[in-house]
Structure formats: structure tokens, C-alpha cells
Amino acid sequence: MTLTAITRGVSPALNRCELGYLSRQEIDIAKAVRQHQAYEECLRELGATVISLPAEPDLPDSMFVEDPAVVVAETAILTRMGAESRRAETESLAAVLARFRPLRHMREPATLEGGDVLRAGSTLYAGLSRRSNPAGVEQLANELSSFGYTVKAVPVHGCLHLKSACSYLGEQTLLANRNWIDPGAFGGLRIVDVPPQEPHAANVLAVGGTVLVAKSFPFTAALIERLGWKVRTLDISELMKAEAGLTCSSILLENVE
Ligand code: GLY
Numbered sequence: 001m002t003l004t005a006i007t008r009g010v011s012p013a014l015n016r017c018e019l020g021y022l023s024r025q026e027i028d029i030a031k032a033v034r035q036h037q038a039y040e041e042c043l044r045e046l047g048a049t050v051i052s053l054p055a056e057p058d059l060p061d062s063m064f065v066e067d068p069a070v071v072v073a074e075t076a077i078l079t080r081m082g083a084e085s086r087r088a089e090t091e092s093l094a095a096v097l098a099r100f101r102p103l104r105h106m107r108e109p110a111t112l113e114g115g116d117v118l119r120a121g122s123t124l125y126a127g128l129s130r131r132s133n134p135a136g137v138e139q140l141a142n143e144l145s146s147f148g149y150t151v152k153a154v155p156v157h158g159c160l161h162l163k164s165a166c167s168y169l170g171e172q173t174l175l176a177n178r179n180w181i182d183p184g185a186f187g188g189l190r191i192v193d194v195p196p197q198e199p200h201a202a203n204v205l206a207v208g209g210t211v212l213v214a215k216s217f218p219f220t221a222a223l224i225e226r227l228g229w230k231v232r233t234l235d236i237s238e239l240m241k242a243e244a245g246l247t248c249s250s251i252l253l254e255n256v257e
Contacts, residue, residue, distance in 0.1 A: 001254055002049065002254070003047055003048040003207070003208075003252060003255075004048060004049050004051060004252070004255065005043045006093070006096055006250065006253070007040050007050055007051070007063070007065060007249060008052070008053040008054070008062055009036070009052060009055030010029065010033045010063050010239075011055050011057060011061070011063060012055065012057055013058065013059070013060040014032060015027050015060070016060040017061045017242040017243070018061055018083045018243075019243055021158070021159055021160055025241045026241075032238035035234070035236050035237070035239055038234060039212075039234055039236065040052055042234060046207045047207075047208065053065075053092065053093070053096065056092070060085075061083070061085070061086050061089070061242070062086075062089045063249055064115070065089075065248075065249065065250060066114040066249070066251060067079070067081055067115050068081060068086070068093050068094075069093060069114055070117050070140060071097065071101060071253060072149065074102075074147045075102050075104055075147070076097040077103075077104045077143050077144075078090050078093075078105045079106050079110075079112040079114060080110050080112065080136070081112075081131065082111040082113055082129075082130065082132055083131060100255065104143050107139070109133070110136040110138070111133045112131075113131045113161060115127075115160065115163050115164070115248055116162045116163070117163075118168055118174075120186075122148055123149070123150050123187075124140065124151045124152070125151075125152050125162065125185065126141075126153055127154050127155075127161055127165075128153055128154065129159075131160070132161075132162075137153045154181055155181070155182065155185075158180045159180045160243050162181065163245065163248075164180070164200070164245060165177050166180075166181055166186075167203050167245075168189075168206065169211060169227075169229060170206050173189065173192055173227070175194060175201075175204055175224070176193060176194065177194050177200075178193060192224075192227065195219035195223060197219060200217075201214065201217035203248075205245075205247050206229075207252065209230055210229070210230040210231070211230070212231075212232050212246045213232070213233050214234065216235075216240070
């Protein structure tokens with residue numbers, strides 16, 4: 001098994017990013033670039049081959065490569081993003097994904113962003129958020145059913161994406177802020193609540209047996225460690241001003257050799 005991570009450099013226009021639930025704060029672009037490079041380096045240390053695409057000067061949010069695509073072993077589905085300003089991000093990402101997976105495309109009236117899609121085994125939970133609509137969830141389900149995946153819709157309230165509210169640690173365990181989603185939507189998964197003093201900490205990235213956690217959430221890092229996972233903390237404080245978490249800055253592709 002090999003692991004490839006697709007990333008993209010920080011756009012110099014990141015200060016013009018979309019914001020859903022945060023007030024705008026000035027982002028130090030040089031610092032954001034250093035934080036993103038440390039993230040890429042961490043993925044390399046965890047065994048990934050990182051394909052780092054060049055920054056897009058005219059596309060502020062383009063480093064958040066998770067959103068224009070949903071990738072499973074059999075296909076990459078190019079989404080139709082809810083944020084219209086972001087739709088031009090898809091083309092160059094598709095060119096890279098086509099080297100790894102057959103491509104499929106979502107169509108109007110669907111909107112869906114990859115940040116709203118959480119996979120746990122053969123089940124994909126799809127957030128109904130300001131960015132992703134019922135037609136998007138339905139198209140995702142139709143595209144994936146022939147491969148044996150089940151897609152379940154999950155209403156999201158109070159945060160940008162489903163994966164702002166929860167992420168999958170592995171071993172049937174979900175880290176979640178239950179104020180933003182109904183945990184009952186996740187069937188048999190074990191729910192671990194983020195510590196109350198860290199409501200924004202539920203977006204973590206599991207890479208193999210290691211979980212990447214934002215450095216600004218020490219209680220969450222300690223909690224995940226107590227549960228038995230290895231934890232790496234990363235400073236993404238500048239990127240968080242653009243409403244970023246750990247999942248949104250990469251697409252991870254597992255390939256059997
Ligand atoms: N700034 C991330 C997004 O809104 O898509």
C-alpha cells in the first residue's frame with residue numbers, strides 16, 4: 001500500500017478567502033506558507049508521497065484541495081462547490097486526480113464540498129450545510145452505490161462543513177462537537193466529544209495510526225492520546241483564520257501496488 005497526498009501551495013490572495021462562520025482577521029501569508037510547508041513535511045514523515053501543486057494567485061481558497069473532489073478507491077468525483085468563487089479550482093486538480101482515478105462529475109443543481117463528506121469504511125456521511133445541498137448528496141449516492149458505498153445525509157448547523165463538526169479517527173470512532181450535528185445520525189459509531197473548551201477542535205486528520213491535531217487544541221490532543229492514538233500537533237493558526245482545519249489541505253490517496 002502506498003500513500004499519496006495531493007496538496008496545493010498557499011495562494012497569495014488567501015486574505016480574500018470565503019468565510020462562513022468566522023469574522024475576517026488579517027492572515028500573515030508568509031507565516032501561512034510556513035505552516036502549510038510544515039503540514040506537507042509531516043505528511044512526508046508519515047510515509048506519504050506529497051504532490052504539491054503550485055499556488056493559484058487568483059483563487060484564494062485553492063489550497064483547500066479537499067473541497068473540489070470526493071475520492072474513494074474506485075473513482076474521484078469532482079464536486080460542484082457551493083461557493084461559486086471556488087469552482088475554478090477544480091480544473092487543475094482534476095488533471096492530477098486523473099492520473100490516479102477515473103473521474104466523474106457532479107452536475108447542476110447539485111452543490112457539494114469535500115469538507116462535507118466523512119468516510120467511515122463503506123459508509124460516507126454527507127453534510128447538508130450552506131455549501132452542500134440534497135441534490136449534491138443524492139448525486140454522490142448515485143455515483144457511489146455501484147461500488148458498494150452507502151451515503152447518509154447529516155444536517156449541519158453552526159459551522160462550515162460536516163468535518164468542522166466531526167472527523168473519523170478510525171476503529172469506528174468519531175471525534176465530534178455534538179452542538180453542530182446530531183450524533184444519532186452516525187449509527188453504530190462510538191462518539192468521542194471534543195473538550196468543551198475547544199469547540200472548534202473536531203477537525204483532525206488520521207493518517208494511518210497517527211492523528212494530526214491543531215496545536216491550539218491541547219485538551220483534544222491529550223484526549224486522543226489517552227484513547228490510544230499517536231498524536232502529532234501542528235501549528236495552523238494562520239490557516240485557521242481562513243476557516244481551515246487539518247483535513248481540508250490535502251487529498252489522501254491509498255493505492256495498492
Ligand atoms: N475558506 C474556506 C472556505 O470557505 O471554503
